[in-house]
Amino acid sequence: MALIVQKYGGSSVADAESIKRVAKRIVDTRRAGNDVVVAVSAMGDTTDELLDLAAQVAPIPAPRELDMLLSSGERISMALLAMSIHSMGFDARSFTGPQAGMRTDSRHGAARIVEVTPTRLREALDEGAIVIVAGFQGINDDTQDITTLGRGGSDTTAVALAAALGADVCEIYSDVDGIFTADPRVVPLARKLSHVTSEEMLEMAANGAKVLYIRAVEYARRHGVLIHARSTFTSNEGTYVLGEGMKNPREPEGEAMEEPIVAGVATDLSQAKITVVGVPDVPGKAAEIFKIVAKSGANVDMIVQNAAPTGRADISFTLPKSDAAAALRALAAEQSDVGFEALLHDDQIGKLSVVGAGMRTHSGVSAILFEALSTTGVNIEMISTSEIRISVVVRGDELAEAARVVHAAYGLDGEVEAVVAAGTGR
Amino acid sequence: MALIVQKYGGSSVADAESIKRVAKRIVDTRRAGNDVVVAVSAMGDTTDELLDLAAQVAPIPAPRELDMLLSSGERISMALLAMSIHSMGFDARSFTGPQAGMRTDSRHGAARIVEVTPTRLREALDEGAIVIVAGFQGINDDTQDITTLGRGGSDTTAVALAAALGADVCEIYSDVDGIFTADPRVVPLARKLSHVTSEEMLEMAANGAKVLYIRAVEYARRHGVLIHARSTFTSNEGTYVLGEGMKNPREPEGEAMEEPIVAGVATDLSQAKITVVGVPDVPGKAAEIFKIVAKSGANVDMIVQNAAPTGRADISFTLPKSDAAAALRALAAEQSDVGFEALLHDDQIGKLSVVGAGMRTHSGVSAILFEALSTTGVNIEMISTSEIRISVVVRGDELAEAARVVHAAYGLDGEVEAVVAAGTGR
Numbered sequence A, B: 001m002a003l004i005v006q007k008y009g010g011s012s013v014a015d016a017e018s019i020k021r022v023a024k025r026i027v028d029t030r031r032a033g034n035d036v037v038v039a040v041s042a043m044g045d046t047t048d049e050l051l052d053l054a055a056q057v058a059p060i061p062a063p064r065e066l067d068m069l070l071s072s073g074e075r076i077s078m079a080l081l082a083m084s085i086h087s088m089g090f091d092a093r094s095f096t097g098p099q100a101g102m103r104t105d106s107r108h109g110a111a112r113i114v115e116v117t118p119t120r121l122r123e124a125l126d127e128g129a130i131v132i133v134a135g136f137q138g139i140n141d142d143t144q145d146i147t148t149l150g151r152g153g154s155d156t157t158a159v160a161l162a163a164a165l166g167a168d169v170c171e172i173y174s175d176v177d178g179i180f181t182a183d184p185r186v187v188p189l190a191r192k193l194s195h196v197t198s199e200e201m202l203e204m205a206a207n208g209a210k211v212l213y214i215r216a217v218e219y220a221r222r223h224g225v226l227i228h229a230r231s232t233f234t235s236n237e238g239t240y241v242l243g244e245g246m247k248n249p250r251e252p253e254g255e256a257m258e259e260p261i262v263a264g265v266a267t268d269l270s271q272a273k274i275t276v277v278g279v280p281d282v283p284g285k286a287a288e289i290f291k292i293v294a295k296s297g298a299n300v301d302m303i304v305q306n307a308a309p310t311g312r313a314d315i316s317f318t319l320p321k322s323d324a325a326a327a328l329r330a331l332a333a334e335q336s337d338v339g340f341e342a343l344l345h346d347d348q349i350g351k352l353s354v355v356g357a358g359m360r361t362h363s364g365v366s367a368i369l370f371e372a373l374s375t376t377g378v379n380i381e382m383i384s385t386s387e388i389r390i391s392v393v394v395r396g397d398e399l400a401e402a403a404r405v406v407h408a409a410y411g412l413d414g415e416v417e418a419v420v421a422a423g424t425g426r
Helices: A016-031 A046-057 A063-070 A072-086 A119-126 A152-164 A200-204 A216-223 A285-295 A321-333 A365-375 A396-409 B014-029 B046-057 B063-070 B070-086 B117-126 B153-163 B199-206 B216-221 B284-297 B319-331 B365-374 B395-409
Strands: A003-008 A036-041 A092-095 A101-104 A113-116 A130-134 A137-140 A145-146 A169-174 A195-197 A225-233 A239-242 A264-269 A273-278 A305-306 A312-320 A342-346 A349-355 A382-386 A389-395 B003-008 B035-040 B092-095 B100-102 B113-115 B130-134 B137-140 B146-148 B169-174 B195-197 B225-229 B239-242 B264-268 B272-282 B303-307 B310-322 B343-346 B351-356 B380-384 B389-395
Touching: A003 A016, A003 A152, A016 A036, A016 A072, A016 A130, A016 B046, A036 A072, A046 A063, A046 B014, A046 B070, A063 A072, A063 A145, A063 B092, A072 A092, A072 B046, A072 B063, A092 A119, A092 B063, A119 A130, A119 A152, A130 A152, A130 A342, A130 B225, A137 A321, A145 A321, A152 A169, A152 A216, A195 A200, A200 A264, A200 A349, A216 A225, A225 A389, A225 B117, A264 A396, A273 A285, A273 A321, A273 A349, A285 A312, A285 A321, A305 A382, A312 A321, A321 A342, A349 A396, A365 A389, A365 A396, A389 A396, A396 B365, B003 B014, B003 B153, B014 B035, B014 B070, B014 B130, B035 B070, B035 B117, B035 B153, B046 B063, B046 B070, B063 B146, B070 B130, B070 B303, B092 B117, B100 B343, B113 B153, B113 B303, B117 B130, B130 B153, B146 B395, B153 B216, B169 B303, B195 B199, B195 B225, B199 B216, B199 B239, B199 B264, B199 B351, B216 B225, B264 B395, B272 B284, B272 B319, B272 B351, B284 B310, B284 B319, B303 B380, B310 B319, B319 B343, B351 B395, B365 B389, B365 B395, B389 B395
Parallel strands: A003 A036, A003 A169, A036 A130, A092 A130, A101 A137, A169 A225, A195 A239, B003 B035, B003 B169, B035 B130, B092 B130, B100 B137, B169 B225, B195 B239
Antiparallel strands: A101 A113, A137 A145, A225 A239, A264 A349, A273 A312, A273 A342, A305 A312, A349 A389, A382 A389, B100 B113, B137 B146, B225 B239, B264 B351, B272 B310, B272 B343, B303 B310, B351 B389, B380 B389
C-alpha cells in the first residue's frame, strides 16, 4: 500500500462543484489501494477577499492577527472537502496546521517550517481515514500562535508532509498538465516533460516558470521527496520532479533514454532594469550601490558592470518591476555620496533562460543560443549564467519570438501545439 | 481596575464599518481604565453562508467537519476586530476557543463547556493587552477536536469567560436596548427594565423573549456572573440581570425601590398545539403518548388533559411548530396500539406569559390576568403555571391585543412608546 500526498490549490476547490470533483479524485486514489494525505489551499479568491477586509479595518494589519485571519480560509476548504469525502462513504478528517504538527518559526506571513510532528495524522491513517490538512499554515513553537508560510505555502505544506510521513510521491495539482519545455502561451510547440531534475526545476522556477514554487522544490530536494506535478482537470500523467538519484517511475528500469541537454526555455516579463551611469571606477563602489538597493528591500537578479577606460563605469542590474520604484528612490537619495552621474530605468525588458543539467557536460550550448538570436535579429542586452543555465535580457516585445526560435534551435519543438488550459490562475 | 467581559453578536460586526465601531467602543472601555475581554460572533450571515456551502457538498455533513467549518467564522471576525483595535494604538490579541482554554465535551454542534482554563488570556491581560476570544467554539478534551456550542453559543462563551476570570460584569451587546417589560413590536408602551432577576429572565427567555439565550443566563446564575444586556448602537445603560443576592449596581445602597410583582409579559407565536382525541382513560396512556412524542425529537412545552366521565380523555400539548410534523407522524404510526380516536393539529395559537418573582409572595396575580383577558373577550385555551409565571394559550391573531391589555392591567405601561431598533436580527 502506497502513501500518496496530494496538494490542491485554490482554483481546484473554488466552489462546491470543484470540491466535489476533487473529493471524487481523492476517493479514487483511496479506492486504488493507497493511503491518502491531502494539503488544500483556501477556496478561489478567499485569501484576497480576507486581505481586502483587513485593509478596510486596519491600514497596516498586525501580523499575528493577519495570520489568524488568513488561516481561516483553509479551514473552510478543508472541512468542506472532508465532509464531501464523508458523504461518499469514506472516513475523512481535516486537521489545521497546528493539529497536523506543522511547527514553524515566528515570522508571521513568511514562517519557515522548523519541524513536522504528524502524530495525529499517523493515528488517523492507521485508523483508515483519509487525512485532509490545511495548507499554508503552522504554529509558532515559542508562543503557540498561528503562522502562515507565505506565497506558495500550500505546496510547501504538501512536500513537508510527504517528507515527514515518508510518502511515496507528492502530487501537486494545478490547472496545467505538468512542466513544459516552455510556457505554451508563449511557445505553442512547447512539449510536456515526462520528468525534470529538481535543480533544473529550481532554475526554471526562478526564471519565470510558474507551475511549482521554488521553496517547495527546494524542500523536496533537501528531503528526497518525489514530486509529481499534474492537472486537476485530466487524468493524464504530469511531470515528475526528480531529486538526486531518483528515477522516473514511469520509465522501466534500464530503458532510460539519454537525457536531453536542455530541459526547457523559461521566459520572464516581470523584471525591470536599472542602470547606474558614471560610477567612479574605484574599489567598493559596487558594494556601496548594492547595499543601498538591498536596504530598499529590492531583490536583485542579474548584474552587469562595464568598466570603461574613462575611469567611470556603468552598472546595470535587473529586479522585479514592483521593487524598482523603491530602489530608484533609495539610490537617488544617495547620489552625491556614491558619486554616480545618472540613473536609467527600463521596464520594457524580457528575460529568456535556457536550462538544462546536460550543460555541465556538453560544450557549445551557449553558441546555439547566441546563433539563434542573431539570425532573428534580437539584440542581447545582458547575459548571466549558472552551471546549468544561460539567461539573456532582450527587449520585452521581442521575447516571445526569441523564445520560439531558441526552443526550435535546441530541438525542443513538439509535433503539435500544446493545449493551453482554460484557467490560468493558481 | 475592573475587568469587563463584552460580547458582540454577528449583527454588531456585520461589515468593516461595524467592526471599526465596535473596536472604538472596546477602546473606550479600556481608556476608562478597565481590563477588557471580548467574545465575538461570526460576521453577519457568515454562519448561514457556511451552512449553505456545507449543504452543497454533503447532504448530511459529518459533525466533526461541520464544527471545523463553522468555527472559521469567528476566526475571521475576531482577527479583524483585533487588528482594528491595534490600528488605534492598543495592544489586542485574538484567541480561538481552544487557545482560550474553552474545554467542552464531544457533542459536535451542541457541546457543553466542561471547564475553562484561560491561562493564555490571563497572560495577555497581565501584559496589558485587550483580549478577543472566538465565541461559540471550544475544544473537545478527549480527542482535541474543535467543537461548537450551538445556538446562542457566543453568549455562553462570554458568560463562561466572565466566570472563569472573575469579571466584574459581562456586557452582552445586541441591537436592542436591553430587556423590556414586553416585546416593543407587540406592546408599544413596553418599558425597558433597569434590572431583572435571573430566574425571571429565564422564564421570559423560555417563553418567547429573544434578547438573551437561556443557556447563558443559566450559566451566569450558577456561577454568579452579573450580566448587563445593552445595545451596540447607543451608550444607554441597558438591563442588569441579577443572580441571587446581587444588587443593581446603578441603584445606590439602601435606595432600592420596592420590587414590582410582575417583571414582564412575554409573547410567543412559535408554537403549535396537538390534541390527541379519545384516549382510553386508563393508567399509563399519557406516558405512552409522550414517550412516542419524545422519540420523534419534539420538545413538549404545555400539557393539558381533560379526563371526561365517558372513559375517554383528550390530551392537548404544545410544541415548537417545526417539531409538529414529526410528532404527528410518530403518533399516527402508533394509533392502534395506543387506542386513541383522532389527532388534531393547530398552528394558529399564541402563548402569553406573565413573569414575576413577586408572584411567590403576592396573591391575586392570576386573577388580574384572567380578568383582563375576559374583558377583551379573549378566550383561554390552555393554562400552565410555574412558581413565578402564568402562561395561557390563546388564538394567535388575538395575542398582540391580549398582551397590550394584560401589560396595562399589571401597571407596566410606560408613558411613551418604546423606540424599536432598526435591525431585528441577532
